[in-house]
Structure formats: structure tokens, C-alpha cells
Amino acid sequence: xxxxxxxxxxxxxxxxxxxxxxxxxxxxxxxxxxxxxxxxxxxxxxxxxxxxxxxxxxxxxxxxxxxxxxxxxxxxxxxxxxxxxxxxxxxxxxxxxxxxxxxxxxxxxxxxxxxxxxxxxxxxxxxxxxxxxxxxxxxxxxxxxxxxxxxxxxxxxxxxxxxxxxxxxxxxxxxxxxxxxxxxxxxxxxxxxxxxxxxxxxxxxxxxxxxxxxxxxxxxxxxxxxxxxxxxxxxxxxxxxxxxxxxxxxxxxxxxxxxxxxxxxxxxxxxxxxxxxxxxxxxxxxxxxxxxxxxxxxxxxxxxxxxxxxxxxxxxxxxxxxxxxxxxxxxxxxxxxxxxxxxxxxxxxxxxxxxxxxxxxxxxxxxxxxxxxxxxxxxxxxxxxxxxxxxxxxxxxxxxxxxxxxxxxxxxxxxxxxxxxxxxxxxxxxxxxxxxxxxxxxxxxxxxxxxxxxxxxxxxxxxxxxxxxxxxxxxxxxxxxxxxxxxxxxxxxxxxxxxxxxxxxxxxxxxxxxxxxxxxxxxxxxxxxxxxxxxxxxxxxxxxxxxxxxxxxxxxxxxxxxxxxxxxxxxxxxxxxxxxxxxxxxxxxxxxxxxxxxxxxxxxxxxxxxxxxxxxxxxxxxxxxxxxxxxxxxxxxxxxxxxxxxxxxxxxxxxxxxxx
Amino acid sequence: xxxxxxxxxxxxxxxxxxxxxxxxxxxxxxxxxxxxxxxxxxxxxxxxxxxxxxxxxxxxxxxxxxxxxxxxxxxxxxxxxxxxxxxxxxxxxxxxxxxxxxxxxxxxxxxxxxxxxxxxxxxxxxxxxxxxxxxxxxxxxxxxxxxxxxxxxx
Numbered sequence: 111x112x113x114x115x116x117x118x119x120x121x122x123x124x125x126x127x128x129x130x131x132x133x134x135x136x137x138x139x140x141x142x143x144x145x146x147x148x149x150x151x152x153x154x155x156x157x158x159x160x161x162x163x164x165x166x167x168x169x170x171x172x173x174x175x176x177x178x179x180x181x182x183x184x185x186x187x188x189x190x191x192x193x194x195x196x197x198x199x200x201x202x203x204x205x206x207x208x209x210x211x212x213x214x215x216x217x218x219x220x221x222x223x224x225x226x227x228x229x230x231x232x233x234x235x236x237x238x239x240x241x242x243x244x245x246x247x248x249x250x251x252x253x254x255x256x257x258x259x260x261x262x263x264x265x266x267x268x269x270x271x272x273x274x275x276x277x278x279x280x281x282x283x284x285x286x287x288x289x290x291x292x293x294x295x296x297x298x299x300x301x302x303x304x305x306x307x308x309x310x311x312x313x314x315x316x317x318x319x320x321x322x323x324x325x326x327x328x329x330x331x332x333x334x335x336x337x338x339x340x341x342x343x344x345x346x347x348x349x350x351x352x353x354x355x356x357x358x359x360x361x362x363x364x365x366x367x368x369x370x371x372x373x374x375x376x377x378x379x380x381x382x383x384x385x386x387x388x389x390x391x392x393x394x395x396x397x398x399x400x401x402x403x404x405x406x407x408x409x410x411x412x413x414x415x416x417x418x419x420x421x422x423x424x425x426x427x428x429x430x431x432x433x434x435x436x437x438x439x440x441x442x443x444x445x446x447x448x449x450x451x452x453x454x455x456x457x458x459x460x461x462x463x464x465x466x467x468x469x470x471x472x473x474x475x476x477x478x479x480x481x482x483x484x485x486x487x488x489x490x491x492x493x494x495x496x497x498x499x500x501x502x503x504x505x506x507x508x509x510x511x512x513x514x515x516x517x518x519x520x521x522x523x524x525x526x527x528x529x530x531x532x533x534x535x536x537x538x539x540x541x542x543x544x545x546x547x548x549x550x551x552x553x554x555x556x557x558x559x560x561x562x563x564x565x566x567x568x569x570x571x572x573x574x575x576x577x578x579x580x581x582x583x584x585x586x587x588x589x590x591x592x593x594x595x596x597x598x599x600x601x602x603x604x605x606x607x608x609x610x611x612x613x614x615x616x617x618x619x620x621x622x623x624x625x626x627x628x629x630x631x632x633x634x635x636x637x638x639x640x641x642x643x644x645x646x647x648x649x650x651x652x653x654x655x656x657x658x659x660x661x662x663x664x665x666x667x668x669x670x671x672x673x674x675x676x677x678x679x680x681x682x683x684x685x686x687x688x689x690x691x692x693x694x695x696x697x698x699x700x701x702x703x704x705x706x707x708x709x710x711x712x713x714x715x716x717x718x719x720x721x722x723x724x725x726x727x728x729x730x731x732x733x734x735x736x737x738x739x740x741x742x743x744x745x746x747x748x749x750x751x752x753x754x755x756x757x758x759x760x761x762x763x764x765x766x767x768x769x770x
Numbered sequence: 771x772x773x774x775x776x777x778x779x780x781x782x783x784x785x786x787x788x789x790x791x792x793x794x795x796x797x798x799x800x801x802x803x804x805x806x807x808x809x810x811x812x813x814x815x816x817x818x819x820x821x822x823x824x825x826x827x828x829x830x831x832x833x834x835x836x837x838x839x840x841x842x843x844x845x846x847x848x849x850x851x852x853x854x855x856x857x858x859x860x861x862x863x864x865x866x867x868x869x870x871x872x873x874x875x876x877x878x879x880x881x882x883x884x885x886x887x888x889x890x891x892x893x894x895x896x897x898x899x900x901x902x903x904x905x906x907x908x909x910x911x912x913x914x915x916x917x918x919x920x921x922x923x924x
């Protein structure tokens with residue numbers, strides 16, 4: 111019964127989303143307050159319906175209802191309960207339901223936290239989000255209903271892909287989807303503004319915290335996915351330039367550009383049409399990512415058993431959404447007008463360069479991702495574009511970006527003087543060079559590219575330090591406390607600099623792991639040792655252990671540093687009988703300055719095993735940097751200035767509207 | 771500087787930057803493309819000798835031999851086959867009789883793989899491998915040719 115209820119709830123949600131998509135929009139066009147007032151309650155009902163439907167599916171999983179096809183394909187009675195719950199989004203249908211749930215969540219969040227927005231604006235925004243919900247609900251009901259029954263009912267399910275039986279998997283998809291779908295808010299604000307024709311600084315101020323929130327989730331989601339690949343795939347890589355990774359990286363690049371462009375639009379009222387275009391583009395790339403991942407044109411852990419109708423539906427949806435929004439843009443944007451003038455050397459120009467570089471980087475990823483697919487679709491042969499392409503492209507593209515990151519925050523709006531800027535930054539530049547040389551001397555083996563990476567990371571850190579020192583310096587002879595002056599720094603500024611610091615930490619991690627990692631595959635018998643630097647890894651053999659739903663060969667590797675014991679690691683080779691699959695489970699000793707990574711290859715003659723032994727210096731800084739970026743975003747989004755100013759300007763604009 | 775000139779300078783600078791970036795991207799793209807060849811195509815001497823490319827097909831049963839960390843096996847598209855050498859740990863889903871894709875270079879008739887890819891699902895056949903098998907089975911040389919990378923190599 112419960113699955114049928116869940117199915118019914120989805121149909122009801124489809125109806126509600128149709129109401130949400132039309133009534134408030136028509137109401138806004140015809141000045142019907144009663145129709146516009148439908149927007150908020152409809153959003154709440156939509157969320158409740160989708161959430162209940164999600165609960166129904168979760169109940170089917172937890173209750174082991176294998177008469178539901180989706181449950182039977184993605185879980186098994188021996189699967190532990192927490193993974194049975196996470197299996198709700200372990201396959202295609204359930205992850206679409208999660209996606210729709212997230213969309214409904216963002217919709218209701220916008221409805222809830224928009225008391226200060228004019229009625230017409232909120233009606234239009236929620237209506238656009240209603241249309242998006244309608245599209246995804248229709249997609250689910252037409253091609254991927256998670257509640258389909260399976261007749262006859264099997265005795266047991268096929269089990270969740272063992273790769274996905276992992277704590278990282280429990281949170282990675284929800285985080286990533288929150289980010290993907292969160293970009294729909296910026297999209298809806300932009301489309302609503304185009305419909306209403308009121309693109310101004312207030313629009314940018316309303317959009318900013320939402321975009322930053324989505325960006326935080328996207329950042330964390332990508333970092334979690336990368337971390338998951340690092341410890342779960344058993345070969346110690348953290349980014350593969352896999353098309354699915356690229357699909358999440360492209361919206362991130364554009365969302366980052368959008369955040370910066372929104373700053374210009376809010377502060378200086380410039381770049382308005384460009385910002386709107388970025389908002390449309392960011393969400394379009396989210397949709398493109400969904401299409402790539404869900405249509406089966408890609409093959410990877412994310413591409414579930416595929417059905418051409420699904421790909422076709424999403425492609426059609428993609429065309430409608432992107433086509434309609436771009437048409438609207440072409441029609442309305444010319445009337446937006448130019449913003450305030452700015453000088454050749456100004457924060458505006460620097461942010462424009464940031465945007466250009468981020469977009470070119472996104473274009474490069476898009477080319478590398480889509481070109482092989484397009485060629486294949488046209489029957490012109492199979493090619494692949496591997497990591498060397500992306501590595502070659504990204505270093506020269508991101509180096510100027512990061513260099514500008516050290517200058518932009520210190521430059522003034524409208525016009526800035528080069529001598530002034532140079533004299534403020536000379537200490538940062540000097541310190542960066544000294545720190546780079548010192549690090550190269552201490553660690554050794556850092557090549558030219560590595561040196562550039564270090565220089566850029568220290569340059570950002572130096573520039574941030576300069577900025578904070580300037581801001582904390584007492585002005586005008588006032589003897590205020592340091593803490594008092596620190597509290598005067600706006601949260602949005604502090605958040606931005608912390609996010610930039612996260613980029614520096616990330617670059618340090620990438621540079622030091624790329625230049626200093628040691629990877630070794632060795633054949634080891636019981637008692638054999640292998641040495642990396644001062645570390646000695648000795649193999650203590652393998653014994654069989656029994657897990658909840660797998661059997662494993664569990665190895666023992668003891669690590670000593672100059673004779674002192676460091677850690678004993680237990681990598682596993684697991685066999686899952688339900689799916690007849692084998693999984694490598696690496697064991698990692700996590701450290702601030704290095705990870706020790708050991709995984710089992712295969713058993714060879716005479717009781718020996720091929721063992722993979724890695725030393726990865728500073729690798730955790732990669733994800734640490736992402737976390738710092740996200741924290742910076744959180745701080746910036748929480749700036750109280752937004753809400754306070756928003757209320758005032760909203761009143762001002764409504765009074766203007768009523769006067770007009 | 772007049773505002774008009776300033777705007778011209780900004781637009782000009784942006785165009786130059788984008789142009790340079792595009793040149794960089796396209797150049798890197800061209801030199802890092804990896805083409806795909808089936809064992810039949812390699813047998814017909816269509817594959818390059820000094821360039822990295824991919825092969826795909828099925829691992830012939832009983833051909834996987836290990837010696838320390840070195841491993842050798844034979845990949846077939848049912849019509850022709852090619853010996854492959856690799857050093858390191860094979861992916862979990864590498865199995866005799868299953869599909870495989872390998873990336874590397876051809877040395878004296880032996881494919882020396884730098885990377886062996888097998889995807890994350892035991893039922894899953896890498897699309898390149900599946901296509902190589904399909905084409906070879908059809909015994910249709912024209913079709914087999916159509917998956918070569920000729921059109922974009924100019």
C-alpha cells in the first residue's frame with residue numbers, strides 16, 4: 111500500500127506544481143493579489159507532498175519491500191539498515207526523487223525567507239521554481255517511477271552497488287544535489303527579474319546569499335565526491351577528470367563566476383545582463399550535468415542502467431529550459447542598460463578578468479567532456495580526452511586567475527592607482543617569494559610547475575594578510591581595541607578572504623601531493639618490507655574475516671619510522687556474494703602533513719600479495735581547502751548587512767512602484 | 771583616456787585574452803586526444819606506433835600470466851587478438867572473458883599498457899570494447915573502419 115501512496119503523492123505534487131507554475135505568474139501579470147498569494151502555500155504543499163513520497167520510498171527500503179522493483183534492484187536483506195536508507199538515492203529513480211525533494215526544499219525555503227520581497231517578485235520566482243518542479247515530477251512519473259512493482263516478488267533484492275556502501279556515499283549525493291538544485295534559485299530570480307523587467311542592485315542583493323548558499327553545497331558535494339574516490343576506489347587518486355566529475359565542476363566554475371559578478375552588480379550596478387546570463391548558464395550546466403549523468407551517454411559509477419527515453423526527456427527539458435530562458439534574455443536584456451562607468455584599473459576590471467578566466471576554464475572542460483560524446487554520437491569514431499589535456503589547460507588558465515585573486519580584494523571600486531596597489535602588495539610579493547624558496551629548499555624535488563603553485567598559494571596568503579593588517583590598523587588616532595576593530599570588518603569581506611584562503615590551502619595541497627607523492631606497487635610475502643624515505647612498511651600477511659554482507663581478505667601492514675612504530679593498517683579485499691563483486695578497501699593513516707595509504711592488489715603465487723603502498727604528502731589539504739572555502743562562503747552569506755539593507759530597499763522599491 | 775578608449779581597451783584586452791586562451795585550449799586538446807583502435811585495426815597496421823592510444827576487447831581466457839607485479843594477457847575482438855603487457859595492480863573488475871579497455875603504446879607488436887580500465891559494474895562492458903566486438907563479429911570491414919579516428923585527424 112505504502113508504495114502506491116508514494117506514487118499517488120507524486121501525482122498530487124505534479125498537480126500542485128502546475129498550480130504553482132501558472133497561477134502566481136498570471137496573477138503577477140494581471141495584478142491579482144489573490145492569485146499571487148497562492149504561491150507561498152502551494153510551495154509548502156509541494157514540499158510536504160514530495161517529502162512524504164520520499165518517506166514512503168524510504169519505508170519501502172527499510173521495510174525490505176522487494177515487491178518494489180527499485181528496492182529489489184538496489185538493496186538486499188543482508189544490507190545494514192543505514193545503507194538500506196542511503197540506498198534510497200543509490201539508483202536512478204531514487205536519486206531523481208531526492209533531486210525533486212531538494213528542489214521543493216529550496217522552493218519552500220525561498221517562500222519562507224522572502225518576507226521582504228515585493229509580492230510580484232516572489233510570485234514570479236516561485237512560479238519559475240514551480241515549472242522546474244513540474245518538469246522533474248513529470249520526468250519521474252513518465253520514465254522513472256521509483257514505486258513500480260515487481261511481479262512476482264523476488265525472495266531477496268540484488269543489493270546496492272558495493273562501491274556505494276560507504277558513509278561518504280550517504281552524504282555526497284544530498285550535498286551535491288543541494289548545490290545543483292540550489293542554483294535553480296539564482297536562475298529563478300534571474301528569470302523572474304527578466305519577466306518583471308526590474309533588474310537592479312536590489313535584485314543582485316537578494317540573489318547573492320542564495321547563490322552563495324548553493325555554491326557552498328556544491329563545493330562540499332564535489333569535495334566529498336573527490337574524497338570518496340580517494341579512499342574508496344583503492345588507487346589513491348582524488349580527481350580523474352571523469353565526465354561525471356566534470357559535470358559537477360562546470361556549474362561550480364560558473365557559480366563561482368556568478369558570485370563575483372553579483373558583487374559588481376550589487377555594489378556598482380554594472381554587469382547586469384552578464385550576471386543574469388551567468389545565472390541562467392549556471393543552472394543550465396546543472397541540468398546538462400543531469401542529462402550527461404542520467405541519459406546513459408556516459409558510463410561510470412553514476413550512470414545507472416539506462417533507458418533512452420530518459421535521456422530524450424531530459425534533453426527535451428534541457429532544450430525547453432535553456433531555450434526559453436535564453437530567448438527571454440535576448441528579448442529583455444537589451445533594455446537592462448549599462449551600469450556605472452569604471453576605470454581601466456579598478457576592482458570591476460579585475461572581477462571581469464576573473465569571470466572571463468573562469469568561463470574559459472569552464473569552456474575548456476565543456477569541450478573536453480562533450481567533444482568525444484558528440485563525435486561518438488555522429489558515428490565519427492571513438493576518442494577520449496584524458497587528464498593530460500585538463501592538466502595542460504588548467505595550469506596556465508588558473509595561474510593568472512589566482513594571481514589576480516591576490517590583487518582584486520585590495521583594489522578599489524571604480525578606479526584604483528597602480529603605484530598605491532603596488533606599494534601595498536610589495537610585502538606580500540616578497541614574502542611569497544621567500545616562502546616559496548624556503549619550501550622548495552626544505553622539501554626538494556619541486557619542479558617549475560610546482561614552484562608556480564607554491565608561489566601563487568603564498569601570494570594569496572600574503573595578500574590576505576596585508577588586507578587584514580590594513581583593516582585592523584587603528585585609524586584617526588582612535589584608541590579602540592583590536593577586537594573592536596576586527597568586529598568592524600564586514601562578514602562578507604572576511605568570508606571572501608577566508609574563501610580565498612581556502613583556495614590557497616587547496617593549491618598547497620595539490621602542489622605538494624603532486625610533487626612529493628610516492629606510489630609503489632610491490633609483491634610482498636609475509637615478513638617482506640618496502641621502504642619509502644624513513645618509513646618501513648612490513649607485510650604481516652592476510653586473514654579471512656566476515657562482514658555483515660561480505661567476506662574479506664584482511665591484510666596487516668605495519669609501518670615504522672626510523673624503527674619507531676607509526677601505525678598498523680588493515681587494507682581489505684572484499685567479496686560481496688549478492689552482487690558477485692570484489693571491492694578494494696584501502697586503509698589510510700590520515701595525517702596533517704602526509705597520508706599513508708595501503709591497499710591490496712591481488713593474491714599471487716605462494717601466498718604473496720601485490721600490495722599498493724602510497725605516501726601522499728599534504729593530500730588532506732585539498733579537501734581541507736574546500737572546507738575552508740565553504741566556511742568562508744557561510745560567513746559571507748550570513749552577513750547581516752544583507753537582510754537589514756534588503757528590508758529598507760524593498761520598502762523603497764515598493765513605495766516607488768505604488769507611486770508610479 | 772576618454773571613456774570610449776577605455777572601453778575599447780577593455781574589450782580589446784578581453785578579446786586578446788580569450789583568443790590566447792582558446793589557442794592554448796585547442797592546442798592542448800589536439801595534442802592530448804587519445805584515439806581508439808580495435809585489435810583488427812591494429813592487425814591491419816592502422817594504429818600509430820609512437821603515440822598513445824586505446825585498445826578494447828575481451829580478455830582471452832587462460833592468457834593472464836603474472837610475474838611479480840608484471841602481468842601479460844591477450845585482448846581479442848574475436849577476429850584478431852593482440853598481446854598486452856602491464857605492470858601494476860589490475861582493477862577489481864578485470865577478469866578473463868570480460869571486456870577491457872587499455873591505454874598505452876604499441877611496441878613490436880605488443881601493446882604496452884600504462885593504464886587498464888575496467889568499469890564499476892560486473893555486467894558492464896566498456897562501450898569501446900563492446901563496439902570492437904560487435905564490428906568484428908559482423909565481419910564488416912567498412913564498419914570497423916568507421917570507428918577509426920580518420921575524420922578528425924585531417
